[in-house]
Amino acid sequence: MGLLEHKFQDNVVVASMDKLLGWARSTSPWFFQFGLACCAIEMMATAASRHDLMRIGMIPRSSPRQADVMIVAGTVTMKMALRVKKLYEQMANPKYVISMGSCATSGGPYWQYGYHVLKGVDLVVPVDVYVPGCPPRPEALIEGLLKLQEKIQAERPLTKKTA
Amino acid sequence: MRAYLRTIWESVSTLVTGMTITWRHMVNIRKGNVTLQYPEERWPRPERDIGFDQDDYNVIRSRLHVDMDDCIGCLKCERVCPVDCIKIETEKVDKGEDIPDVGHTGITSNGTKKALLLTRFDIDMTECCYCNLCTYPCPEECIYMTGGPNSEKHPIDYEFSQFDRNDMVYRFAKEASEEQVEKATCVKNGEKKNG
Ligand code: SF4
Ligand code: SF4
Ligand code: SF4
Numbered sequence: 001m002g003l004l005e006h007k008f009q010d011n012v013v014v015a016s017m018d019k020l021l022g023w024a025r026s027t028s029p030w031f032f033q034f035g036l037a038c039c040a041i042e043m044m045a046t047a048a049s050r051h052d053l054m055r056i057g058m059i060p061r062s063s064p065r066q067a068d069v070m071i072v073a074g075t076v077t078m079k080m081a082l083r084v085k086k087l088y089e090q091m092a093n094p095k096y097v098i099s100m101g102s103c104a105t106s107g108g109p110y111w112q113y114g115y116h117v118l119k120g121v122d123l124v125v126p127v128d129v130y131v132p133g134c135p136p137r138p139e140a141l142i143e144g145l146l147k148l149q150e151k152i153q154a155e156r157p158l159t160k161k162t163a
Numbered sequence: 164m165r166a167y168l169r170t171i172w173e174s175v176s177t178l179v180t181g182m183t184i185t186w187r188h189m190v191n192i193r194k195g196n197v198t199l200q201y202p203e204e205r206w207p208r209p210e211r212d213i214g215f216d217q218d219d220y221n222v223i224r225s226r227l228h229v230d231m232d233d234c235i236g237c238l239k240c241e242r243v244c245p246v247d248c249i250k251i252e253t254e255k256v257d258k259g260e261d262i263p264d265v266g267h268t269g270i271t272s273n274g275t276k277k278a279l280l281l282t283r284f285d286i287d288m289t290e291c292c293y294c295n296l297c298t299y300p301c302p303e304e305c306i307y308m309t310g311g312p313n314s315e316k317h318p319i320d321y322e323f324s325q326f327d328r329n330d331m332v333y334r335f336a337k338e339a340s341e342e343q344v345e346k347a348t349c350v351k352n353g354e355k356k357n358g
Contacts, residue, residue: 144324
C-alpha cells in the first residue's frame with residue numbers, strides 16, 4: 001500500500017474503496033503468535049475453541065511477516081524489549097499492536113521496583129489498544145480486539161490526510 | 164461393464180454416507196457446541212466464596228470502584244496494595260461537617276464521622292494486579308471490585324480497554340479547585356497534611 005497510501009482526493013470512489021479496504025483489514029487481522037508471560041496463557045485460551053478467535057477472523061501466524069496484529073501478552077523485560085521492537089519492525093504494514101495486561105501496559109506489578117521490566121511496551125512500539133487485566137479474561141481480550149477492529153474500520157487508508 | 168457400474172455405485176453410495184454425516188452435524192450445530200459467542204453471551208459469574216468469614220463475598224477480578232461518599236481517607240487500602248497503585252491525598256476538615264462546595268459528606272452510610280477531605284484518590288488500573296487485597300481492610304467497605312458484593316449498584320465490568328493509557332487511571336476524588344479545598348480545610352496553607 002505504500003505507493004498509494006494517502007495519495008487520493010476524497011471522492012465517492014475513494015471513499016468506498018477506503019470502506020472496502022477497512023472492511024477487509026478489520027475482518028482478518030491475523031495475529032502474531034508470541035507470548036511473554038502468564039498473560040500468554042490467557043491468550044492461548046482465547047484462541048482455543050471456547051472463545052475461538054477465528055470467529056472474528058483472527059488466525060495465529062508464526063511469522064511476523066504474515067501478521068497484522070501483535071498481541072504483546074505479558075511482562076516485557078528489558079532483554080525482550082529489543083526483540084519486541086525487532087519483531088514489530090519485521091511486520092508488514094499496516095500493523096497494529098495490542099498491549100495485553102498490566103505488565104505490557106505499564107509494567108504492572110513491577111512498575112515500581114522491577115529493575116528488569118520495561119515500564120510499558122508503548123515505550124518501544126506504538127500501541128493501539130490497551131487491554132486491562134492481570135491477566136485479562138478472554139472476554140476482555142476479545143473486547144479489545146473488537147475495539148481494534150472498529151479502529152481499523154474507521155481508518156481512511158487512501159484518502160489524503162488533511163491538516 | 165460390471166466393474167464400471169460398481170465404481171459408479173461405490174462413488175455414489177460413499178458420497179451419500181459422507182454427506183449424511185455432514186448433514187447430521189449441520190442440523191445439530193447447536194448441540195455440544197462449546198464456543199461462547201462473546202459479545203452476545205458471556206461466562207456467568209463464578210459461584211464461589213473465598214472460604215473464610217464472608218460467606219457472601221465473591222472474589223471477583225474486575226474494575227475497582229470506590230464510593231467516595233463513604234471513604235474516610237484512612238489510607239488502609241493504599242498501604243495494603245502490593246503494587247502501590249492507589250494514590251490518596253487528604254486534607255483535614257471539621258469532623259462530621261458537610262462541605263457542599265467540594266461535594267464532601269460529613270457522615271458515611273455506616274455512621275462514621277469523617278475528619279478528612281479527599282483531594283486525590285487515583286487508582287491506576289494499568290498497574291493493578293486485581294488481587295482484591297485492598298477490599299478487605301477497608302473499614303467502610305467502600306472500595307470493591309465491581310460485580311462483587313455491590314453488584315446491584317455496579318454491574319461487573321472487566322472489559323474496559325482503552326485507546327489511551329491515561330484513560331485507565333481512575334480518579335475517584337470529587338472535582339474541586341485549589342481555592343475551594345483551601346476554603347474547606349481548617350488547617351492553614353503551608354503545612355499541607357498528607358495522610
Ligand atoms: S499482567 Fe499479570 S498475568 Fe499478565 S504477564 Fe503481567 S503478571 Fe502475568
Ligand atoms: S486489587 Fe490489589 S493491586 Fe489492585 S489496587 Fe487493590 S490491592 Fe492494589
Ligand atoms: S480503606 Fe476504604 S475508607 Fe480507607 S482510604 Fe481506602 S477506600 Fe477509603
